[in-house]
Amino acid sequence: MLFYIIAILVLMIDQLSKYLIRIYIDINETFTLWGMQLTHIENSGMAGGLFPGNARLFGVAxxxxxxxxxxxxxxxxxxxxxxxxxxxxxxxxxxxxxxDRLMFGQVTDFIPRSGGILNVADHAIEIGMLLFIIYVVVSWWKDKR
Structure with missing residues (x-):
């Protein structure tokens, strides 16, 4: 059940935040929300804008x-x-x-960070990868004992 709760919460927060950004903030506009500077961009590639124009391929992936x-x-x-x-x-x-990739052919990003501009889904994927690495290390450690 935890899997479904987290996945649904991430999806809802991600899609709501992107919807609000697309509706209220122009592309390339920077604004401040709760002391954080945010910038609305649309990315047709993958992380960091690599492979532009391939959003639908990444959507299938x-x-x-x-x-x-x-x-x-x-x-x-x-x-x-x-x-x-x-x-x-x-x-x-x-x-x-x-x-985003399958419906719009691009992903809405708005959270600047060193190395690029990301969104809630990108951060969730990073958290998921960190937890996966911890899981692998802990499993390995348990097997060694």
Whole structure:
């Protein structure tokens, strides 16, 4: 159940934030919200603007990734709150960006950070990857003992 709760929350927050940005903020406009400077851009590629114009291809990759995670959750040996949380963040982020890529041909980004401008889904994917690495290390450590 934790997997679904996290995935749905990430997806809802991501899509709501992108919707509000698209509706109220012009492209390339910078604004301040709660002391944070945000900039609205549209990215037709992947992270950091790499491979521009391939958003739909990356959208299909997101669908395949989600199918793969669902398959692993159903048939794999990975169990527990840590991996469920990891997969929840990863799937929620993948679906969030996948929706943008497949529906609009680009992803709405607005959170500047060193190395580029990201969105909620991107940050969820980063959290999911960090939790996945922790899960792998902890599993390895348990197996060694």
């Amino acid at each position: 997101a669908v395949l990734f989600v199918i793969g995670v669902l398959y692993i959750r159903r048939n794999g040996d990975m169990k527990g709150a840590l991996i469920d949380s990891s997969f929840g963040f990863l799937v929620g982020g993948a679906i969030g960006n996948g929706i």
